[in-house]
Each structure stands twice: as structure tokens, then as C-alpha cells.
Amino acid sequence: MRKTVVLLGLAVLLSLLFPVRILLLQGGVDPLSLQLHGIDLAALCAIAAVIPAMALGRHGQLAQRVPRWNLWLALLAPCTLLFLLLHVGWSVDFAMNYLQEALGPGGSLPLRVSPGALVSGVELAARLGVLVTMVGVLVTLQAVPEDEPPPARRRRRRK
Amino acid sequence: MKRLFVGLTLLLMAFLSTLDQFDRLHALAARVGVQRWMTELVLAALVVALFVRASELNRRLLFPRRGLKLLLAGIVVYAVGVGVATGALVGATGMVSPADLGALASLPTVAAKLTPWPLFLVADVLLVIGVFRALTNLVPPDEFAEDF
Numbered sequence: 407m408r409k410t411v412v413l414l415g416l417a418v419l420l421s422l423l424f425p426v427r428i429l430l431l432q433g434g435v436d437p438l439s440l441q442l443h444g445i446d447l448a449a450l451c452a453i454a455a456v457i458p459a460m461a462l463g464r465h466g467q468l469a470q471r472v473p474r475w476n477l478w479l480a481l482l483a484p485c486t487l488l489f490l491l492l493h494v495g496w497s498v499d500f501a502m503n504y505l506q507e508a509l510g511p512g513g514s515l516p517l518r519v520s521p522g523a524l525v526s527g528v529e530l531a532a533r534l535g536v537l538v539t540m541v542g543v544l545v546t547l548q549a550v551p552e553d554e555p556p557p558a559r560r561r562r563r564r565k
Numbered sequence: 566m567k568r569l570f571v572g573l574t575l576l577l578m579a580f581l582s583t584l585d586q587f588d589r590l591h592a593l594a595a596r597v598g599v600q601r602w603m604t605e606l607v608l609a610a611l612v613v614a615l616f617v618r619a620s621e622l623n624r625r626l627l628f629p630r631r632g633l634k635l636l637l638a639g640i641v642v643y644a645v646g647v648g649v650a651t652g653a654l655v656g657a658t659g660m661v662s663p664a665d666l667g668a669l670a671s672l673p674t675v676a677a678k679l680t681p682w683p684l685f686l687v688a689d690v691l692l693v694i695g696v697f698r699a700l701t702n703l704v705p706p707d708e709f710a711e712d713f
Contacts, residue, residue, distance in 0.1 A: 545703060
């Protein structure tokens, strides 16, 4: 469970460090047109970043070094989940419908904010949360990394 | 430590550039003549300085240092990307006559053909791996607390 959380968190963080949307716009591609079964570009990038995250996690021996319980780890899970859910069509629709009812006249949330602005704010909080908590996890790894194996030497040809 | 600081700042700038929520703030700052990258640079440098101080990063980095070569490569590629984006690289190569360049006579034409975004992308990849290697090579917090 911990390993999965760290892996997903790292994948989301990696996807947030590359300005893919700007790159697509530079290349003349509309980022909004890139959707797969209601999953938007940000979530697709996070899914695509799972493989590099696995490679980095293996390289950094994260599976052996992540502490059993950690505040950063406990916060990383909800932030990652929230970020991913806010980039999937059905969950965003569900949240928007709920917020329209809750923020409307006679609703349960006494806030003067539009549902879109609130969702955008929560998404920003999730992004910042992933950044801060993932860095927190990396900085509080338990054991010292084991030495890397020396590079393989080429055998000399006998003359 | 300087390379790690610069690498973290550049990566945080890349992160901040993806935030649409700050577009209004940037638009307001642009009216005063402050460009987007300036705000991002100042904000990123401040946050990284606070992070380095709070986590005592400079005292926790283990020997042998890891990721520093990658960080240096990433910073150099990023600088070349900035040079291409601002036109400084083409200007600099144009100032030298082709005869003086010798074997590098084709450099001005190559510099004119370069586009900045692939360079920024390569720099980002190098910086991410370099920063990851550096941040996963620290003294564990428990051992650090015992020693200091």
C-alpha cells in the first residue's frame, strides 16, 4: 500500500514538472481535445509517468527505505487521489453537481463561491499538496542508500 | 549545493508555470512590467531557500554526492535553451566571423535552427533525475538528530 502511494505520488509529481500543455500548444495541438474516456490530459500524463516513476523508485530503492508511518506519507495519499479524481470526467461532474446544490440558495455550504472556482481551488491545493508531501517523503527516507554496483569492466582481448 | 539549489529552483519554476490559477496575478503583474518568469523565479528561489534551510539539506547530503553531474548538464542545457529563446545565442555566434570559428564555422546556422522547447524538455529530464538522485542520498532524519 505504501509503495503504491509513493509510486503514484511520484508519477503525479513527475507529470506536474513538465509543462506538457504549453508544449502541445506550441506544437499546434489543442490540449482540451486530448481526452480518453473522460480522463483529461493531466491524468493521462500522470498515468504515462508511472513507468518513469517506477524506474526512479527502483533506482532510489524507495520500496526498502520508505518509513512505515509518516505524516508526509499519510498526506500524500489523499492529495494524489484528489488530484487524479479531479481529472476524471465522472468524478468532476459528480463534484460539480454536488457543489451546485450545496452552494445554491438553501444549500448546506454557506460560501459565496462558484462551484467551478471551488473545484479549481481544491485542484490547486491537491497539486501543491502532492509537491510538498512527495518532497517530504523523499527527504525523510529511512536508511542510507546502498552503494551502486561498480560499472562492468570490459574484458581485454588477448593479443 | 549550489547546483542542487539552482536545479530545485528551475524545477519549481516549471511546476509554477503549469498553474493556470495564477494567470490573473501574472496579468496584473504584467501591467507593471513584471514578466511571468520573473515572478516565478523570485517565488521559486524563496521557496527553495526556505526548504533548504528548514530541512538542513546542506548538512545532510551524503558523500559521495549523487546527481551533481546530471544537475550541471541540466543547468547548461537550460542555459542554452534560454540563449536560444532570447536570441542571445544567435547574436553571440553572429558577432564572431566564420573564419575565426574554424571547425565550428557552421555554428551560427545550427544556432539559428535550434528551437528552445526541446532543449527545455531535455534540461527538465536531466534536472528531475539529478534532483531525485541528490534528494534520495541524504542522512536519514533519525541519524541526523542523534548526531546533531
